[in-house]
Amino acid sequence: MALALSGSRAWIIRTLLLGSALAYGLAAIVAVPRAGAPLTTYAGASSLAYAADLAAGLALLGAGLLASTEAGARRLGLLALAAGAAWFAPDWDGWDKGPALVRSIGALAIPLFLALLFHLVVSHPGGRLSSRFTRGAVIAAYLAAGLVGVGRALFRDPFLDPYCWRNCLDNSLLVDPQPGLARTLDGIWLGSALALGLLLAAICAGRLLAGSGSARRVLWPVLVPGALAGAAEAAYAVALIRTPLEDPDGAGFASIFIVRSFSVTLAALGVAWSVLRIRRTRAAVSRLAAEVGEAPQPGTLRAALASALGDPSLEVAYWLPDTGRFVDAEGGAVRPPAPGEGRAVTPIVREGLPVATVVHDAALLDGPGVQEEIGAAARLAVENERLQAEVLARLEDLRASRARIIETGDAERRRLERDLHDGAQQRLLALSYELRLARAGEEARGDAGLAREVASAAEEAEAALGELRELAHGIHPAILSEAGLAAALATLAEDAPLPVELGEPTPRRYPPPVETTAYVTVSEAIADAARRGASFVSVELAHEDATLAVTVRDDGAPRGAELVHLEDRLGAVGGSLEAGRTGLRAEIPCG
């Protein structure tokens, strides 16, 4: 209900705004005097000036109307409408057949134009003032314009002004004619206008020079004409200081007017362009929702947002509330986004919960601007991609956990083998020595029967030792960790139940999980080949980039079952297995 009400109120306001701006524009077209005596406006001086005057004012009004319909640019729109209205103020003042009150209000509003233009240009593109300095400058501009406008309205009697030319008769607001004070106010205004014009030009130039490439692309359509307009306003002030009697027909004043009108027109077109850009962005981002839904390619959203917002360095980090960390679209962990060095951080919130954070060029857009531009539809896409990133992050966790399980298992086997070696095997060895000694003792003493029994016990002990050694080797081949893959594979080939041909040995050492995985792969492949009745196996190891490739070929019968265990083992270390009908090829990443 409240939503509907506020929606209809906004519609009424928008319609009223549109209607009054149109009416005002039409009035200006009708009222602005054409050429003829006496000359009271620039528009009257030449048809070029007439066209330039109308173009500038109508461009501002048009840009303002366009912007006020766009959520992200409403403030800019209101400023542009106000500036357009104020642009025509001198024409109302110079309307020699117009009502005195209209002319008086026009005269009052003349200084406001510069303050509004200043505000409009420096608050582009977000409609907000980014620094305390610009905020102070804008307030000062309004104060100066207001003070001079109201002061002149109250104390300037145009009839007593020696330099009056637009309107030398009417001032309905006059309270007390004070020609001296009026001249002082004129002087104050010219000084302020000169300062504001130069400051505007400087701010525009500074922002253009300091901005990144992507920021510049967004800023120049308004800031370049803005700088020109600032310079033209300053030139206008200088001309008036030097020649107090303004002559719209004179070459100097006429050309300054043309430049002012031209730059204001361009700035207004720039504002309109940036509004259209925002609209285009929103359309692009909205399309994104559908695209991301159709083709869930990780990172699509980032690329699309970057191109839609015109910031190639834009980053999107997704928030995983379960594990309390940020990940990228692929699910890899990233550092928590932080603002800095011209970067701004904007959280994207959906249904009250943060889903992602966009890191973007600070000069390009302010935070609320991004939020508005991304819009509700894109937030859905962001949420989709966040879920995807979450799944990928979980997969990565799972892979890491598999690798840990394998590694723990391997370490456990190594420990077990060492325990056997240092424990049971050593005790059996010692026992065997004892039995040998005992036998020798009994033989020396001449007890042949006991000597035989001891000898058979010794043989049992040695058989146990042999079995234990095989067991330990099966648990973990000590040679693998001690002498490396090449030596361990050579031993494997020597013990194999069928001929095993080893390719060029690889003398280099790899991390234990890589060596163990390669060893297990070859060992299983040999066992598999033997099961399939192969008459020989050839094994090749190759180091390719950051991968150890194990290729095994054999001439056995085609494989029936898949090598699931081996696939699992390779998957756990991030490797892959390609098993053909007989041979196989495993790739193990080794950093």
Next chain:
Amino acid sequence: MRVVVADDVMLTREGIVRLLAETDVEVVAEADDAASLVSRVRATRPDAAIVDIRMPPTHTDEGLTAAAAIREEHAEIGVLILSQYIEASYAMRLLEEHPGGVGYLLKERVFDVAVLVDALRRICDGETVVDPTIVSRLFARRRREDPLEELTSREREVLSLVAEGLSNKAIAARLFVSERTVEAHVKQIFLKLSLDANPESHRRVLAVLAYLRAAI
């Protein structure tokens, strides 16, 4: 003969020491790691050292490293490496690093004190000792085309004794034949396997082992 025994496991070290007590081999020092082994050898100057391959701190191949250190300081001291595992790689590495005066035996092998004493003697004479288990495993290896099949059974017998490090004279004594007969067998074997004829005794052990390991 004077020897130093090095093994980090007291039980097996004691076992070896007690076995040797029955013989004329004198154990002049014991060590439980590679560092103390090297310093005891330096102090006692024995004829040979009996060294466990796996010792602290890493329990991998400290014995081989210690052997290299001993031989570098005292080329005349023989080193007998004992291992619980039969690894041809280790035997080859030992033989490649040291021309003669070294041996590699499985720990169980030295239960038979006669084998141990014989190995020590041969090492002190500058011969090479390779555990018969290694040799028989290399012989038993499956091959696609077995060149060993071209050898007569007597030749195979001679070849395995060559691989174990025995000299022609020792082989002759072992097989109760004349040294000349053994020489003839060896010549024939080397011809059949197209191995470099008549290399010196240590190098011929290496050549045969390498041949057996490589042949497929």
